[in-house]
Structures are given as structure tokens and as C-alpha cells.
Amino acid sequence: MYLKIDRSADQTLSRQIYEGIKTNILTGTLRADEKLPSTRQLAKDLYVSRNIMLEVYDQLLAEGYIHSVKGSGTYVTTDLFLENFMNSPPIIKENIMGLRHEPNKAIIDFRTGVPNLSLFPKEKWGALYKYVCENLPAMQLDYHEPRGCYALRYALVHYLRRVRGVSCDPSSVLITTGAAQAFTMITKHFSMQNKEVLAEDPLSHGILDILKQQNMSVHPVSADAFGINTSLLPKQLYPSLIFTTPSHQFPTGSVLPIKRRIDLIRYAREKLCYIVEDDYDSEFRFEGLPIQSMQSLDPERVIYIGTFSKILCPALRLGYMIIPPSLTHAMQNIKYTEDIHSPVLEQLTLAKFIENGYLDTHIRKSKKFYHQKNQLVIHTLKSKFKDKVSITGHTAGIHLAAEFESVNFTPSLLSHLENNGVKVPTVEEHALIKGLHTRELLIGYGSLSDDEIVRGIDILYQTIKNCREI
Amino acid sequence: MYLKIDRSADQTLSRQIYEGIKTNILTGTLRADEKLPSTRQLAKDLYVSRNIMLEVYDQLLAEGYIHSVKGSGTYVTTDLFLENFMNSPPIIKENIMGLRHEPNKAIIDFRTGVPNLSLFPKEKWGALYKYVCENLPAMQLDYHEPRGCYALRYALVHYLRRVRGVSCDPSSVLITTGAAQAFTMITKHFSMQNKEVLAEDPLSHGILDILKQQNMSVHPVSADAFGINTSLLPKQLYPSLIFTTPSHQFPTGSVLPIKRRIDLIRYAREKLCYIVEDDYDSEFRFEGLPIQSMQSLDPERVIYIGTFSKILCPALRLGYMIIPPSLTHAMQNIKYTEDIHSPVLEQLTLAKFIENGYLDTHIRKSKKFYHQKNQLVIHTLKSKFKDKVSITGHTAGIHLAAEFESVNFTPSLLSHLENNGVKVPTVEEHALIKGLHTRELLIGYGSLSDDEIVRGIDILYQTIKNCREI
Numbered sequence: 001m002y003l004k005i006d007r008s009a010d011q012t013l014s015r016q017i018y019e020g021i022k023t024n025i026l027t028g029t030l031r032a033d034e035k036l037p038s039t040r041q042l043a044k045d046l047y048v049s050r051n052i053m054l055e056v057y058d059q060l061l062a063e064g065y066i067h068s069v070k071g072s073g074t075y076v077t078t079d080l081f082l083e084n085f086m087n088s089p090p091i092i093k094e095n096i097m098g099l100r101h102e103p104n105k106a107i108i109d110f111r112t113g114v115p116n117l118s119l120f121p122k123e124k125w126g127a128l129y130k131y132v133c134e135n136l137p138a139m140q141l142d143y144h145e146p147r148g149c150y151a152l153r154y155a156l157v158h159y160l161r162r163v164r165g166v167s168c169d170p171s172s173v174l175i176t177t178g179a180a181q182a183f184t185m186i187t188k189h190f191s192m193q194n195k196e197v198l199a200e201d202p203l204s205h206g207i208l209d210i211l212k213q214q215n216m217s218v219h220p221v222s223a224d225a226f227g228i229n230t231s232l233l234p235k236q237l238y239p240s241l242i243f244t245t246p247s248h249q250f251p252t253g254s255v256l257p258i259k260r261r262i263d264l265i266r267y268a269r270e271k272l273c274y275i276v277e278d279d280y281d282s283e284f285r286f287e288g289l290p291i292q293s294m295q296s297l298d299p300e301r302v303i304y305i306g307t308f309s310k311i312l313c314p315a316l317r318l319g320y321m322i323i324p325p326s327l328t329h330a331m332q333n334i335k336y337t338e339d340i341h342s343p344v345l346e347q348l349t350l351a352k353f354i355e356n357g358y359l360d361t362h363i364r365k366s367k368k369f370y371h372q373k374n375q376l377v378i379h380t381l382k383s384k385f386k387d388k389v390s391i392t393g394h395t396a397g398i399h400l401a402a403e404f405e406s407v408n409f410t411p412s413l414l415s416h417l418e419n420n421g422v423k424v425p426t427v428e429e430h431a432l433i434k435g436l437h438t439r440e441l442l443i444g445y446g447s448l449s450d451d452e453i454v455r456g457i458d459i460l461y462q463t464i465k466n467c468r469e470i
Numbered sequence: 471m472y473l474k475i476d477r478s479a480d481q482t483l484s485r486q487i488y489e490g491i492k493t494n495i496l497t498g499t500l501r502a503d504e505k506l507p508s509t510r511q512l513a514k515d516l517y518v519s520r521n522i523m524l525e526v527y528d529q530l531l532a533e534g535y536i537h538s539v540k541g542s543g544t545y546v547t548t549d550l551f552l553e554n555f556m557n558s559p560p561i562i563k564e565n566i567m568g569l570r571h572e573p574n575k576a577i578i579d580f581r582t583g584v585p586n587l588s589l590f591p592k593e594k595w596g597a598l599y600k601y602v603c604e605n606l607p608a609m610q611l612d613y614h615e616p617r618g619c620y621a622l623r624y625a626l627v628h629y630l631r632r633v634r635g636v637s638c639d640p641s642s643v644l645i646t647t648g649a650a651q652a653f654t655m656i657t658k659h660f661s662m663q664n665k666e667v668l669a670e671d672p673l674s675h676g677i678l679d680i681l682k683q684q685n686m687s688v689h690p691v692s693a694d695a696f697g698i699n700t701s702l703l704p705k706q707l708y709p710s711l712i713f714t715t716p717s718h719q720f721p722t723g724s725v726l727p728i729k730r731r732i733d734l735i736r737y738a739r740e741k742l743c744y745i746v747e748d749d750y751d752s753e754f755r756f757e758g759l760p761i762q763s764m765q766s767l768d769p770e771r772v773i774y775i776g777t778f779s780k781i782l783c784p785a786l787r788l789g790y791m792i793i794p795p796s797l798t799h800a801m802q803n804i805k806y807t808e809d810i811h812s813p814v815l816e817q818l819t820l821a822k823f824i825e826n827g828y829l830d831t832h833i834r835k836s837k838k839f840y841h842q843k844n845q846l847v848i849h850t851l852k853s854k855f856k857d858k859v860s861i862t863g864h865t866a867g868i869h870l871a872a873e874f875e876s877v878n879f880t881p882s883l884l885s886h887l888e889n890n891g892v893k894v895p896t897v898e899e900h901a902l903i904k905g906l907h908t909r910e911l912l913i914g915y916g917s918l919s920d921d922e923i924v925r926g927i928d929i930l931y932q933t934i935k936n937c938r939e940i
Contacts, residue, residue, distance in 0.1 A: 010632070015759065026732075026767070059759045064727025082732050082767060086637075117608040126603030129815075133596030138587040141783035162480065167556075177647055177809035184808055213807045257534025262552050288529045289485060297496070297552060313611035315814035337683045338654055339647035343813055344785035345599075 001030060001037075005046060013048055018056045025065050028081040036066060036074045108456035109423040112251060112399040112444035113204075113280075113310065119366050120313045124358055129349045140344065146335040148175030148320075148342055152351040156320060159354050160306070164279065165292035167299050168322045174331055175342050179280065179307035179319040183207055185334045186241065186276060186303060186321070187214045194240035200228035202430040202437065204250045207243060207278070220432035223249055225392065227256035230263035242268060242275045247282035247291045251430050251442050252401045253393010261294050268301045274324065275302045281310040283363050285396040286371045300324050308350070310398065310446075311363060318342075318350060370398055373445040376453055381443075384461040398446035401427060407464055408438045416467060422459045471500060471507075475516060483518055488526045495535050498551040506536060506544045578926035579893040582721060582869040582914035583674075583750075583780065589836050590783045594828055599819045610814065616805040618645030618790075618812055622821040626790060629824050630776070634749065635762035637769050638792045644801055645812050649750065649777035649789040653677055655804045656711065656746060656773060657684045659797075664710035670698035672900035672907065674720045677713060677748070690902035693719055695862065697726035700733035712738060712745045717752035717761045721900050721912050722871045723863010731764050738771045744794065745772045751780040753833050755866040756841045770794050778820065780868065780916075781833060788812075788820060840868055843915040846923050851913075854931040868916035871897060877934055878908045886937060892929045 003020040005013060024030040037045070039053035046053075057074065060066045068074045147153065153170035160166035176182045183206075190197070191214040199211070201220035211218050219239065221232050227249045242264065246256035256264075268275050277294045285291065295304035304322040312318070323331050335341065353359055374394055381389050381402060394400040407413075409426050417424060425444065427437035441460075445453060473490040475483060494500040507515070509523035516523075527544060530536045538544045617623065623640035630636035646652045653676075660667070661684040669681070671690035681688050689709065691702050697719045712734065716726035726734075738745050747764045755761065765774035774792040782788070793801050805811065823829055844864060851859050851872055864870040877883075879896055887894060895914065897907035911930075915923055 018759065022762075055758065062725065062758055063761060064729055077729055080728055080732055082735065085767065114612060117611040120608070120611050122603050122606060126600035129603065130596035130600040133592050133599065136592060138590070141587040141590050141785045142584060143784045177812065180807070181809040210807050213803075255532065258550055259534055259547055262550055265552065288525065288532055289488065291533060292492075297555065314613045314810075315611045317809060317811070317813040333683075337650070337680050338808070339651040339787060340784075341787070342647065343787040343816060346813060346816065 003046060005048075014052045014055045014059075017042075017046065017048070017052065018059055021056065021060060022065060023085075025076055025080050026082045026085040030076050032076055032078040032080065034076045036076065038073065107418070107421055107423050108448065108452045108459070110399075110425065110442070110444045110448070110456060111423070112425055112442050113446075114444070115310050115313060115366070115398055115446045116369065117313055117447065119362075119369060121358065121362055125312075125349065125353070128352050128356075128358075129345060132348045132352060133345055136345075136348070140348070144341045144344055146332045146341050147171075147173065149344055149347040149351065152347040152354075155351040155354040159359065160293075160322070163283065163290055164306075165290075165296045166304055166322055167296045168304075172299075172323050172325065172328060174321050174323055174328075174335060175347055176319045176321060176335070177339070177342050178309060178314070178317040179278070179305050180206065180210070181338070182305045182319055182321040183210045183276075183278075184214075185331060185338065186274075187211060187216060189327075189330050189334055190240040190274075191216060194238070196237060196239045197241040197243065198233070198237075198239045199243040199432065200245065200249070201432040202251055202427055203243060203432065204245075204278075204280075205430050208430075208432070211243075218432065222433070222436075223252065223254070225252075225254055227254045227260065228264070230260045230267070233263070233267050238271050239273050241273060243278065244275060244294075245278045245280065246294045247277075247279050248393070248396045250278070250280065251393070251399070251425075251427055252440075253395070253397065253399075255291050255395075256294075261297060265294070265298045265301055269298070273301075274327070277302050277304045279304060279306050281397040283311055284367050284370050284398060286367065286374060287395045291396075295322060300326065303327070311359070311366070316346060316350075318346065370446070373448070373450070373453065374400065376450055377443050377445050377457070380454055380457045384457055399442050399444035401440055402443055403440045404464070405439075409441060410438070413463070413467055417460065417463050420459050420463050422456050422463070424460065473516065475518075484522045484525045484529075487516065487518070487522065488529055491526065491530060492535060493555075495546055495550050496552045496555040500546050502546055502548045502550065504546045506546065508543065577888070577891055577893050578918065578922045578929070580869075580895065580912070580914045580918070580926060581893070582895055582912050583916075584914070585780050585783060585836070585868055585916045586839065587783055587917065589832075589839060591828065591832055595782075595819065595823065598822050598826075598828075599815060602818045602822060603815055606815075606818070610818070614811045614814055616802045616811050617641075617643065619814055619817040619821065622817040622824075623790075625821040625824040629829065630763075630792070633753065633760055634776075635760075635766045636774055636792055637766040638774075642769075642793050642795065642798060644791050644793055644798075644805060645817055646789045646791060646805070647809070647812050648779060648784070648787040649748070649775050650676065650680070651808070652775045652789055652791040653680045653746075653748075654684075655801060655808065656744075656791075657681060657686060659800050659804055660710040660744075661686060664708070666707060666709045667711040667713065668703070668707075668709045669713040669902065670715070670719070671902040672721055672897055673713060673902065674715075674748070674750075675900050678900075678902070681713075688902065692903070692906075693722060693724070695722075695724055697724045697730065698734070700730045700737070703733070703737050708741050709743050711743060713748065714745060714764075715748045715750065716764045717747075717749050718866045719863065720748070720750065721863070721869070721895075721897055722910075723865070723867065723869075725761050725865075726764075731767060735764070735768045735771055739768070743771075744797070747772050747774045749774060749776050751867040753781055754837050754840050754868060756837065756844060757865045761866075765792060770796065773797070781829070781836070786816060786820075788816065840916065843918070843920070843923065844870065846920055847913055847915050847927070850924055850927045854927055869912050869914035871910055872913055873910045874934070875909075879911060880908070883933070883937055887930065887933050890929050890933050892926050892933070894930065 001024055005016055039057055043050045043053040066074050067077055153173040156173055157168055157170050187210055195217050197216050198219050198221050200223045222229050228244050282291055295302040307319040388405040390403045392401045425442045427440035431437050471494055475486055509527055513520040513523040536544050537547055623643035626643055627638055627640050657680055665687045667686050668689050668691050670693045692699050698714050752761055765772040777789040858875040860873045862871045895912040897910035901907050
């Protein structure tokens, strides 16, 4: 029997000898019913203490690799040869980052949906978490109920009522791991009943991916300059859900007028379906009061979904939904089987963050920051493209939509742009019905510096100009 | 038009007036096409500044409640009456706790699966989180890839290799929101292909709930004193998954012998199915070396699932799975649609916690603590019940199984016990085939004090004795 021992290794000697004998058995080097040397003999051969050998044999006995026959000795168990057994662990690469979007410093990326990450109040958040953690009663470290921590649901209800006109109490709030989980849970529930859903078009392709994964049958309802066009709601269909972004249409940025909101609610009441109101970034509103949620118009028919990915940062994965009473029980059950509940300590940190007024301060500060970026984007676009560009959706959020006269953003033009160092998302990539939005770009300014914005738009201008001249 | 203004309220005057007019319109008090007073007039009537009224009208215009006709005035938009519109927000109850298991101080609960929460190193964890948060490069606050943070996957690979004999590299690790999410993701994936699964019986009813929710067809394979009985594996069936707990059978606590492990792997290879190895608490092993994972015997056929709910605490919701290469792509996609990825900051905190050696220290300390509790339970049971009790599964974990000679733990006996102040889980409640385990209790000692253990077992003894005498 060949046993390699490395006295400078991390592993204890007993672990090494155990591994060696085990491998010899599984690979067939030690055969079934073969008699093993005595612990005394092996200890002597390997220059280790007898105690180590006793420990190794005990372990092999406990796991059933060997068995002892009284008065005769120790034998390898029958039939333990395992084909293709490898005991060489894989080689591990160097420690690298695990970001989804590997940042490419050379490229100016006008991507949407990501806030300026350097605004995140790291010091405040870290200190608050530490405080929450240190002062936590031990029983709060136990399993919680599926809806999440009451303290956060309580704080959210007051915040949402004040800022978003959402009408609810803590029992109808469910904390999710980001808004994505809320969409998945709702879709999963209704996929078992009625797979027909309506979606305003264009729509965030993240939601579309979720709907597709659950094999939902998605019927687009076109959005125009005012948002989802309610005169196009299909009369014959009985959908289970309607996906919409009334406060800040994604991606075109319009605010749905009250008339259409009421049309949508009347339709939902008639069809006995639910409206999924996705309120992803309307906290950052630059003009007037915040737009009121649709949820407050009919809390029985609207599922309201919110996220802290834009207000704070995506890495926290903190989202929530406000659930109509008729769905609370089903949603709690689904959350329970999904992951029992979301992590607790960051929920409690966020509750304190809201209670202490830090969230209001942070939003105020961020809004000022984004408004300045927003103005810079508008100013730079206008001064370059003059009246050849028309801008929409610029009164809120961290991106705007720009339509360019007689430019078609073909894949070839977009790849030209990227070769020149600028990546710009299009409305077209979020469209269900293709071919209607080829002149529109989305300019996300959340994560870019002033200099990057100006340079990026300049490259955009030059590239379009050159392509035209060719 | 009736407008109530409360100058001492939280809400701004403009918000109050806006809400008032809006409610009047939606409830039909202000009718379609009704002319509104001028802002000048209304400002005078309400004793507010004209600017406030201009702001309110601008907002109502922006949201489409009213429209202005040049040279004539401002009018209510047509057809905005919404039936059953309520503008009275629900009343919110006092701030209460949100625990799943409301702790009842009067009851001694021998529940399984929950560690001693006061062992959680709150100070160390909080300080580490703060450190991680403060020193985080901003780009780490962005979206990450579905598998989770590389730093944690890297730390886990080294930890699992050293402690659990798991053979993997960081690319095959996926961080989940607790082990529950791992089970849900796997089940979801295979439910689309082949709903037949094998499950050792008894099995944690948490997993059973997940399997049922996805409409899986569960075939029980009985476990005996050594764990899943591989001679009972069905020859005709082609299952997609086999659920097993080889290192510490849940709930009976046996260690699966190597012979059966090999049988199981040969079966999986023949049927081209996967073994789901649930390794929920084998870190707390009181005798010998830790039992090696099954995963290392065949990383292509075994999905290994682990959790920090028992080692640290459930509230963190930190779990993971080690995925065979053939499933990595599918699992990443599912995780992406589930919730994109798990929260980042606690992942990075855990990575540091492992790297700094804090996890090893914590496990060492906890093991000592639980071993003492374990010995106390065994000693107290033996001294009360003498040879009428036989104890199994006591070499690891935070619970053990006890079988009582000629006692049937009927629902009535269990409710007697609870009336007397003791709650004890049974093996029966985790059984797929009912009626075989009625004499067995599970004694979870993770969260109980010495005094509670002694008193609880005494009540158990007295209750059984009295019931017999009746």
C-alpha cells in the first residue's frame, strides 16, 4: 500500500493517512477482503504515533471502508471499487471580481437602471448595521415569517404613504430579494392558473425574461407618449395580470394620466385581474410633487412593486411588494417555499435608516445630483443635435429617452458606436413588437461623470455624422 | 368644494390641498367638466399663498386630473369618477415582532434545526460588516453575477475542501438565500423535465413541502439504522433526483456507510440522475474526524447543499450549492430569474469571517457547547427512562433521536405533553410512509438551557408515566 505523507502540509497526518487508505480502496489498489496491516505495524512504517493510526482506523470503520474480524484483523469491505474515482481536487484560479457587468473603463456606457454607486452612504450604512447587530435580541436571529421583519414593513408603510401615496398597512407588505423576486413570485402564482398576461410595450426586458421562463403568454399593449394606451386593451381576453410602469414608463419615461389609470382599473375590475405597478425609480422626480401611485386608487386590484436598487444600490437586493388582501396568503406561501424569508439584519438596518430620516436625506441629495446630470445630458444633446433630437422622460429617474430625426440605430451603427467607445441602450431592445423604436436611444446617466457624459455624446454625434457621410 | 387643511399635520399644505381636490374628483364630488375656481381665488379662500395653489394646479394638470382652456379657465377632466374609491388609509397596528416561531417562554420546545442564537458572534460580525462596507470599492455595489461574490465562493471552496472533503472550484459554487432556495431551484429545474424523484424516508418536511409545491412525484426509499436503504432503490423507475442526508440522516442521525454511498452513486450513474446531498449540520461532529461528503466520490452526479443557518444563524439566510458542471449553466439562469443574485455585503462579510479563521473558532466553540448539551440530554434521558429508551444520531448535530419502549406518541399524548409545558417533534412528522416511527421523538437541544433540558425531560417522563397509569 502506497501512502504519501507531507509533514509540511496543512492537513493533519491522520487526515492524510485516512485519505490515502480511502483512495487506495476506492480506486481498487486495496482490493475487497484484503487484510490491512495492524495499526502498530503501520504506525511503525509511517513513523507516526500509534494513536494517529487508531484514529484513522476508527474513522474508516465508522464510515464502513473497513471491518474488523475478532481475533483475525482488519479487512477491506467488499465491493467498494468506484469507477472513475478521482481524488485530485480541481485547481483554483486566482481571486477575481464577480461583477455581472465587468466594467470596461475604455467604454462610456449609458446603461440604464444603475444609480451612481459612489453616492451610497457606506459609512452611515455600515455603522448602522453594526449598531443593529450589536443591539439585537438573540431571538431575532431565528427564522422570521415569510413577509420579513415587521420593523421594516412598518417603516416602509409610513414612508410609502408619505412619499408615494401608497395605501397599505404592514400586513400587506412582503419584503423580497430585489424587485426581480417579486415579479417571479407573482408570475409563478398566476402561471398555475391563467398564463395570459398583458404587458405594456416597450417593457423592461428583465421582466420579459421572467414571463418567458414561466411560459406565460404575453400580449403587448402599445405605449404612446402618455404611457400604456388603454384604448388598446383587448376586450375578448381574460388576462390574469397587467404589467405597467405608470409613474415613469420604462423606458420612455411618460407619466400615465389619471384618465388612463382609471380605465386600467375599470378594466381590471371587469376582468377580475390584477395590475402589477412597477415603481422602479420615481423617487427621483425633478419637477413638482412626486406622482401618486396607482395602488392608492384600488388597493384590491393593484400589486405595487418597489425596489431599493435605484435609491440605494443593487448589491443590497432589497425590494418589496404591497399585496392586495386576496393574495397575501398565496404570496406568503410562495415566499416561504422560495427562501423562507429574506435576510434579516439588512432589513433591520434599512428600517432604522428610514426611521432616522437618512433615506429622505439621501434621496434629496441624490435627486440634486441626478438633476444636474440630467440637465447636462439635455444641454449637451441639444447643443450638438439642435432640433434633430427630441427628448422625453426627463422629468424623473436616472435615464431619459432621445429620438433622433432620420437616424436608424441599426445593429451596425450600434457596433460602430461601441468601436468608437460608446455603448447606448435602445428602446427597441425592450420592445415586444419590433421595428417601431429604431430611432430612439436611452441615455442612462446614473453612473457617469460629467466628462464621460460630454465625451460620450460627442462620440455619438461624430459617429452618426460619419455614418451618414459614408 | 370642501377642502380640509391641517396646519399642524406632517404633510405639506400643497400635498393636503392636492389630495383634497383629487379625492373630490375621484369620488364624484367635483363632476366632469366642472369649472374650478382660479388659483388666486382658492389661495384667498384657503388662506394660503398663491404659489402653493399654482403648485397644486400644476401637479393636477401633470397627472391629468384637470385641464385648462385658454382664456376660459380650468376644468375637471371627463370621466374620472372611480367607484369605491377610498382615501382613508388603513389603521396601522403597533410595532410588533415578526418572528415565525413566536417564542412562548412557558413552553420548553425541543425543536430541531435551530442553533443556540446567543452563540452568534454579534460584535465580531457587526464590526466585520462595517469594515467590509467602509472599504468596499463602489463598483462592488453594482449587480453581481448570479452565482454570488467570488470572494465568498473562493473562501468556501477552501473551507469545504478542508473540513468536508468537498471537491470543487469557485465556478461550481452558487450562493443561495438559505438552503431552502437551493432545493427550490433544483426542484424547479427538474420539474420541467422529469417529475419522478426519490427521497429517503423520513425526510425533512421542509424539503417535502417544496417537492409538493412543484408537483413532484415523490417515491420514498426507507432509511434504516444506517440511513437510506440502497437495496430498496427501485429498479424500474428513472428518477431525476435522489434526496439524501448521508452525513447525518435527518432526522434519525445515522451516517451512511461507504458501501451504500457507492451503491447510490452507481445507481445515479446508471439512471443518469443526480443525488442531492443535504449537509445541514455535520460540522458539529463530536466523535472522530468529520464525515466526508458524498460529493467528493462523484462531483458529476452529486449536488451538494450546505447552509450557515445552523453554524451561524437562520436570520442570515446564507446557503450554497456545489453544482456538477453539467448543471452550472441551468442553475445560474434559474438564480438570475429568481432574484438576480443574493445580497452582496453579507456574502463579503462571511468571506472575511472564513478567511480570518473566525468560522473555525466559532465552530470549535459551538461544538464544545453542543457536546455538553448533548451529553446532558443523554444522561438525563438515561437516568429517567433507564433501558426503556434507546438513543441514536447523537454523534453529531444539534438534535438526537430517542426511541421509547412501548410508548406510542399519539396526537393525544403529544397534546398532553404540550399542556404540561413541553413540545417535542417526532420522527413520524417527517415520515413519508406513516405509522412506522410512532415511538420515536426528536430531541433538539440547540436553543435550550441546561435547566430547560432537565425540566423538559422530567415533564416528558412524568407525562408518559401518568398517561400509562390512566
